[in-house]
Amino acid sequence: MSAWLDILVQGVLLGGLYALFAAGLSLVFGVMRVVNIAHGDFIIAGAYVALAAGTALGGHPVAGALVSMLALGAAGYLLQRLVLQRAIGGGVLRAVLVTFGLSVILRNGLLLVASPDSRRIDAGAIETMGFSLGGGVRVGVFPLLVLALAVGVILALQWLTYRTAFGRSLRAVAEDPDTAGLMGVDAQRVFALAMAIALAIAALAGTCMGIRTTFDPAAGPERLLFGFEAVIVGGLGSLWGTLLGGVCIGVAQGIGAHIDPDLQQLAGHLAFLAILALRPAGLLPRREDA
Amino acid sequence: MLLEVQGLEASHGDLLALRGLDFRLEAGRTLAIVGANGAGKSTLLRCLAGAHARRCGRIHFEGKPLEGLAAHRVAALGISLVPEGRRLFASLSVEENLLLGGQAGRPGHWNLQRVYDLFPRLAERRAVQVTKLSGGEQQMVAIGRALMANPRLLLCDEVSLGLAPVVIHELYGHLARIRAAGTSLLLVEQDLGRALGASDELLCLTEGRIVLAGASASVSREQVAAAYFGLAA
Numbered sequence: 001m002s003a004w005l006d007i008l009v010q011g012v013l014l015g016g017l018y019a020l021f022a023a024g025l026s027l028v029f030g031v032m033r034v035v036n037i038a039h040g041d042f043i044i045a046g047a048y049v050a051l052a053a054g055t056a057l058g059g060h061p062v063a064g065a066l067v068s069m070l071a072l073g074a075a076g077y078l079l080q081r082l083v084l085q086r087a088i089g090g091g092v093l094r095a096v097l098v099t100f101g102l103s104v105i106l107r108n109g110l111l112l113v114a115s116p117d118s119r120r121i122d123a124g125a126i127e128t129m130g131f132s133l134g135g136g137v138r139v140g141v142f143p144l145l146v147l148a149l150a151v152g153v154i155l156a157l158q159w160l161t162y163r164t165a166f167g168r169s170l171r172a173v174a175e176d177p178d179t180a181g182l183m184g185v186d187a188q189r190v191f192a193l194a195m196a197i198a199l200a201i202a203a204l205a206g207t208c209m210g211i212r213t214t215f216d217p218a219a220g221p222e223r224l225l226f227g228f229e230a231v232i233v234g235g236l237g238s239l240w241g242t243l244l245g246g247v248c249i250g251v252a253q254g255i256g257a258h259i260d261p262d263l264q265q266l267a268g269h270l271a272f273l274a275i276l277a278l279r280p281a282g283l284l285p286r287r288e289d290a
Numbered sequence: 291m292l293l294e295v296q297g298l299e300a301s302h303g304d305l306l307a308l309r310g311l312d313f314r315l316e317a318g319r320t321l322a323i324v325g326a327n328g329a330g331k332s333t334l335l336r337c338l339a340g341a342h343a344r345r346c347g348r349i350h351f352e353g354k355p356l357e358g359l360a361a362h363r364v365a366a367l368g369i370s371l372v373p374e375g376r377r378l379f380a381s382l383s384v385e386e387n388l389l390l391g392g393q394a395g396r397p398g399h400w401n402l403q404r405v406y407d408l409f410p411r412l413a414e415r416r417a418v419q420v421t422k423l424s425g426g427e428q429q430m431v432a433i434g435r436a437l438m439a440n441p442r443l444l445l446c447d448e449v450s451l452g453l454a455p456v457v458i459h460e461l462y463g464h465l466a467r468i469r470a471a472g473t474s475l476l477l478v479e480q481d482l483g484r485a486l487g488a489s490d491e492l493l494c495l496t497e498g499r500i501v502l503a504g505a506s507a508s509v510s511r512e513q514v515a516a517a518y519f520g521l522a523a
Contacts, residue, residue, distance in 0.1 A: 168382065179373060184394030
């Protein structure tokens with residue numbers, strides 16, 4: 001019994017990381033209806049920037065994470081303004097192809113700059129800290145912190161989207177960019193800011209991932225897949241759904257790994273397919289899509 | 291001169307929708323534009339609002355050229371459109387739709403309170419999703435949303451479309467009050483009687499050309515009807 005409780009707890013904690021992978025993806029899809037295929041590679045790039053900046057700034061991972069978030073946020077703004085904006089409005093496929101190309105460029109660029117060796121970010125003592133919940137369930141402080149960050153990011157995005165003037169523009173532009181423009185909203189600026197926020201979250205996710213596990217330049221597509229599954233399972237465009245989706249994939253992977261370590265990823269994918277078959281709109285679909 | 295249009299041409303794909311329009315509008319006046327479906331009325335309004343690219347011609351607003359300006363920049367200069375079919379944001383509440391209109395940040399007479407004073411029914415329903423409103427109430431939101439930008443020129447594209455006569459009567463009463471607050475109006479209207487009654491000047495468009503122009507008081511219904519159907523110039 002307690003073994004299953006432990007699997008559940010560890011799965012939920014892992015789900016926090018997956019929700020962080022997915023949050024930026026969910027935001028960009030919700031606003032621009034664009035699936036950013038390069039999102040996973042941006043997560044990896046964020047990890048590398050955090051590693052390099054953290055090392056340069058005296059080995060502090062928080063400083064590294066902040067620099068990485070600023071750098072990727074700025075990159076996201078410019079990327080949207082200079083590249084992706086041209087791909088929007090030409091059908092779904094055009095944006096998918098452009099971000100697919102970006103993904104290949106990023107992965108190979110990282111290979112060139114950072115070498116194919118696995119790296120990790122050293123966060124010091126917090127990595128091994130933990131406490132016992134009793135019954136053989138042990139909770140790591142850092143995984144709990146990641147889950148708390150994921151909840152915080154979702155809360156912040158929820159507040160931004162539904163409680164601020166920028167969020168109002170965001171929702172209006174998502175629904176009807178043409179009319180939003182007539183009302184004085186600069187849709188291109190809104191898109192660029194949304195992409196900046198999405199990539200800043202990707203950088204945070206990358207840093208957390210780099211502290212939890214090792215990473216290499218080729219690890220992006222798998223992060224994209226986990227994030228993508230979390231978004232779909234939770235329901236497209238629903239932020240809380242994305243968190244729930246991340247937790248579902250995390251728990252399913254935990255169960256799979258308990259049966260056989262080789263089954264970890266397969267179990268996540270099977271859970272994804274099962275939920276997609278039973279609830280095609282996701283667990284928490286947005287009202288208008290329901 | 292508030293608005294000056296010279297040689298304006300615009301197309302939908304290969305189809306020429308506007309074939310060289312020239313007209314002007316002085317500040318504080320109301321211009322009605324009538325014409326059959328497909329005459330180019332909505333295209334004209336969308337060109338003025340910066341939402342439709344012109345092929346050639348010039349549009350000057352308060353002496354400034356509008357060439358190449360995106361819709362949100364035109365809105366910031368003081369031209370607001372109440373689009374055909376209302377085009378409200380269904381995922382936003384009544385109040386959020388109104389606040390969105392005010393995001394251009396132009397100072398002036400209109401604010402949330404003044405819009406609610408004009409349309410008290412909207413104040414009661416401020417937190418409701420716009421899809422739950424009646425057609426007339428939705429049109430009030432569309433007009434209020436455009437007013438929130440404090441336009442110098444308000445473009446209204448068939449505000450009476452699909453509404454009951456009593457609601458249309460009420461809406462035109464509101465437009466008169468908006469005019470009295472100092473806003474110039476450009477009305478596209480199917481109902482000829484309404485168009486003549488609510489305007490100072492009238493333009494009749496047929497197949498993208500102006501076939502009749504004059505002071506509303508001096509134009510007879512017969513003249514407009516003849517021009518409308520392309521019978522006379």
